[in-house]
Amino acid sequence: MLDFDNFEQVDFRVGTVLEVNEFPEAKKPALQLTIDFGHLGILKSSAQITTTYSITELIGRQVVAVINFPVKIIANFKSQCLVLGATQGNDVFLLSPQASLTNGQVVR
Numbered sequence: 653m654l655d656f657d658n659f660e661q662v663d664f665r666v667g668t669v670l671e672v673n674e675f676p677e678a679k680k681p682a683l684q685l686t687i688d689f690g691h692l693g694i695l696k697s698s699a700q701i702t703t704t705y706s707i708t709e710l711i712g713r714q715v716v717a718v719i720n721f722p723v724k725i726i727a728n729f730k731s732q733c734l735v736l737g738a739t740q741g742n743d744v745f746l747l748s749p750q751a752s753l754t755n756g757q758v759v760r
Contacts, residue, residue, distance in 0.1 A: 663720035664736075664759035665689050666749055672707040677727035683707065684729060689719060690756030695732040698724075704743045716747040716759050 671686035681702040688694050697717060701710075718734040725731075737744040749757075 661720075662718055664716060665692065665719050666714055666753045666757040666759060667695070667717055667733075667755050669710050669713050669715060670694065672710045674707070675727070675729065677729070679727075682726070683710070685710065685715075685735060687715065687717065687733065687735070688755050689717075689733075690754060692719060692756045695719060696730060697733045697735045698726045698729055698731040699735045699737075699744070699746075701735075701737065701744050701746065704745060713746070714748050714753065714755075716749070 667687040667689040669685050670688050673684040675682045675684045675698060678698060680700050682698045682700045683702060685697045685699055686694060687697060716736045718736065721734055723730050723732050736747045738747065
């Protein structure tokens with residue numbers, strides 16, 4: 653079990669997707685996201701969300717991500733944050749705030 657002190661170390665933040673690119677080099681179908689986290693900067697993430705979202709509907713969408721995990725190299729891409737989603741079957745549905753929030757806002 654994870655204790656609350658460890659949970660509090662995970663840095664969940666809100667960001668807005670600025671750019672989306674296809675990622676044909678990935679082993680599993682994925683997209684490359686560029687996300688604005690406000691004063692925390694712009695980070696990139698690889699997300700296996702190709703069955704649920706088109707590139708155009710992702711741009712401008714706010715998402716929730718963990719921003720303090722180590723960088724993960726996926727093919728030739730540095731994934732700097734982990735975008736969160738819920739799965740149903742093979743589909744991933746991104747977690748998003750219900751209202752527009754400031755980029756970099758803490759999620760508790």
